[in-house]
Structures are given as C-alpha cells and as structure tokens.
Amino acid sequence: MNGHGRIPILKVGRVLVVPIQVDMDDQTVLLLQERILTELERTGARGVLIDISLLEMVDSFIGRMLSDIAAMARIMDARTVVVGMQPAVAITLVELGLELKGVDTVLNVDEGIKLLRDEFGIGEEEGDAFQGGLNLVGEQINPA
Amino acid sequence: MARNEVRNIAARLGFLLLDQTRLTTVASELARNVVKYAGRGRLITQMASGATGRRGLRLIFEDEGPGIADVDLAMRDGYSTGGGLGKGLPGSKRLVDEFKIESATGRGTRITVVRWLH
Numbered sequence: 001m002n003g004h005g006r007i008p009i010l011k012v013g014r015v016l017v018v019p020i021q022v023d024m025d026d027q028t029v030l031l032l033q034e035r036i037l038t039e040l041e042r043t044g045a046r047g048v049l050i051d052i053s054l055l056e057m058v059d060s061f062i063g064r065m066l067s068d069i070a071a072m073a074r075i076m077d078a079r080t081v082v083v084g085m086q087p088a089v090a091i092t093l094v095e096l097g098l099e100l101k102g103v104d105t106v107l108n109v110d111e112g113i114k115l116l117r118d119e120f121g122i123g124e125e126e127g128d129a130f131q132g133g134l135n136l137v138g139e140q141i142n143p144a
Numbered sequence: 145m146a147r148n149e150v151r152n153i154a155a156r157l158g159f160l161l162l163d164q165t166r167l168t169t170v171a172s173e174l175a176r177n178v179v180k181y182a183g184r185g186r187l188i189t190q191m192a193s194g195a196t197g198r199r200g201l202r203l204i205f206e207d208e209g210p211g212i213a214d215v216d217l218a219m220r221d222g223y224s225t226g227g228g229l230g231k232g233l234p235g236s237k238r239l240v241d242e243f244k245i246e247s248a249t250g251r252g253t254r255i256t257v258v259r260w261l262h
Contacts, residue, residue, distance in 0.1 A: 023147065026176065057147060057165055059172040060231040088165040096169065096235035097221055 007032050009039050014122055015047035015113070016040065021054045029065045037072055046078050047122040049112045053084025063098040070102045079120045080104065083112040146175040146187050150203065153189050157201055158261055166239040167201060167259055173232040174205045174255055180226055182209020182252065192258050200241070200260035208252040215245050 007028070010017040016039055024032070036048060048069065052058065058066075070080035082105045085093075093100070106112050116122040150171040154164045171187070178185035185207030192202040212218045219237065224230035237243040242258035 023145070025145065056151070057168045057172060059169050059176075060229050060235060061172075061176065064229055086165075088162040091162060092165045092169050092239065095166070095238045096173075097231045097238070098229070098235070 007035075009035060011039070011043050011045060014045050015049055015116055016043070016045045017049045017051070017109075019051040019054075023056065024062065026061055029062055033065050033069055033072075036069055037076070040073060040076050040078055047116040047120065048073050048078055048080040049109065049116065050080065050082045051084050051109055051112075052082060052089075053086065053108070055089065056086070058085070058089050058093055058098075060096060060098060063093060063096075063100055066103050067101050070104075074102065079116060079122060081106060081112040081115050083107065083109050146171045149187075150189065150201075154201055154259075157191065157199065159201065159259070163259060163262075167203070170236045170239050170257055170259075171203060173236045174203070174257070177232055178205055178207045178209070178253075182207030185209070185252075192260070194260060198260050200258050202256065202258045205255045206252065207254075211249040211251055211253055212245065212247040213249055215247055219245075 007018060007020055007022065007024075010019075016036060018032070018036060020032075022028075039045065040048065050066065050069070055062075066082055073080045080103060082100070082103050084107065085105060104115060106115055147168050151164050151168045154167045159167065175187060178187075185205060188204040188206070190202040190204070192200040194200065217223055219234050220230070221234045222230040224232075233245075236257065240257040240259045242256070244256045245253065246256075247253040
C-alpha cells in the first residue's frame with residue numbers, strides 16, 4: 001500500500017486540489033506530476049493547489065517535482081500554490097538548500113484559495129467560484 | 145522503506161520531530177543515490193556513543209556500485225552526474241553532525257552519517 005496509494009485530484013471551480021496524504025516513492029511522485037498536467041489540460045483548470053500538510057518529509061526529489069509542476073502549469077496558464085508545509089519540513093528544506101523556485105507557499109488551504117482568487121483572479125470566472133460542489137476527476141479516491 | 149525505518153528508530157532514540165525529519169530526509173536522499181547509481185546496497189543503522197557519553201544515530205549506506213570519481217566535486221552544491229539537482233550529498237551533509245564518504249571507483253561507496261542527540 002505504501003507509495004502506491006493513488007493521490008486524488010479534485011476539481012473545485014477552476015482549481016485542481018491535490019491533497020497528498022501518503023509518503024510518496026519516486027514513481028508515485030512522477031506519476032502524480034503527469035496526472036496533474038493531464039488534468040490541467042483536460043479540465044482547463046487555471047490553478048493547482050497542492051496540500052502537503054500531511055507530508056512528513058520533502059526531499060530534493062519531491063521539492064523538484066513541486067517546482068517542476070509550478071513551471072509546467074505556468075506554461076499552461078495555470079498558477080500553483082503549495083499549502084500546509086510543516087515547520088520541520090520547511091526548516092529541513094532550507095538546510096538541504098532547496099528554494100522551491102516559482103512555487104507560492106501559504107499556510108493552509110483557505111489562504112491558498114484566497115491567493116489564487118485574489119492574486120490571480122482564479123475561481124471567480126463563470127460564477128462557479130468555490131461554492132460549487134466537489135467534482136472528483138481522474139481515478140477514484142482510495143478507501144482509507 | 146528506509147525513510148519509515150529511520151524515522152521510527154530516531155523517534156525511539158529520543159530525537160524530536162525536527163531531527164526525525166532531518167534524519168528521514170537524509171535517509172531518503174542517500175538511499176536514492178544507492179539505488180540510482182549502484183542498483184542496490186545496504187543501510188545499516190546503529191546507536192552511536194560519543195566520548196562524553198552523548199548518544200546519537202549513525203546511518204551507514206553501502207553499495208558495490210561504480211563509486212564516486214571525484215568526491216570533492218560530488219560534494220559541491222548543484223553538481224550532479226545523474227540529472228538531479230545536485231543537492232543530495234551537500235544538502236545531506238548540512239542535515240547531520242558528521243558526514244564521511246569512502247569511495248573507490250569501480251568498487252563502491254560507503255557514506256556514514258551521525259546525528260547526535262542534543
């Protein structure tokens with residue numbers, strides 16, 4: 001189960017919400033990157049919100065994935081926000097020497113949605129905002 | 145996986161969350177190097193005892209892979225022969241108290257790290 005848990009991608013308004021809740025091996029990281037880009041193209045979402053509040057470790061590989069997703073999403077006219085980094089993870093990342101180039105980070109999901117809405121104007125077009133229900137796209141969420 | 149094992153051992157030895165995270169991250173970086181460059185190898189975990197009675201955790205990563213041709217270069221931030229970010233080795237060194245590389249081209253690599261309980 002470890003590492004092979006499918007990470008759900010939720011579409012909320014024009015934002016893809018990606019709650020990472022499992023420790024990811026490298027294959028899972030690469031697969032997730034690919035799935036996010038595929039869903040960006042398929043759904044026309046303009047924002048990506050990646051919740052890493054349950055991640056107990058971000059090493060150089062995962063850090064690079066976050067930067068790469070932000071860069072690739074940017075080319076596809078979408079903005080990426082990473083939310084909920086644990087303090088110990090943030091300290092370790094800096095000591096490791098990673099900068100998470102091009103990635104906006106905020107404390108929690110509320111702030112992430114606010115940033116996407118206020119700074120980038122994502123989520124308010126077409127009146128679908130964030131009050132719409134959750135649409136599950138891609139694969140099914142794994143049962144806990 | 146190496147990460148979970150190291151986190152559990154670190155927690156049992158009394159390391160607090162931040163040091164657990166540092167050690168887990170080091171294990172992830174160095175175990176990845178072993179798999180990436182050598183295909184396979186060993187991770188040995190030991191309780192370390194210092195001269196003044198202090199205790200810590202020692203992690204040894206051993207492989208019989210191609211070895212590191214230029215250790216000084218490999219320890220430089222941003223240098224990578226494997227298409228990575230070049231943060232794995234120098235970054236890991238910053239996360240521990242002691243860091244030692246023994247490597248012979250064609251014979252393998254052993255990296256030993258220690259983090260002391262403070």
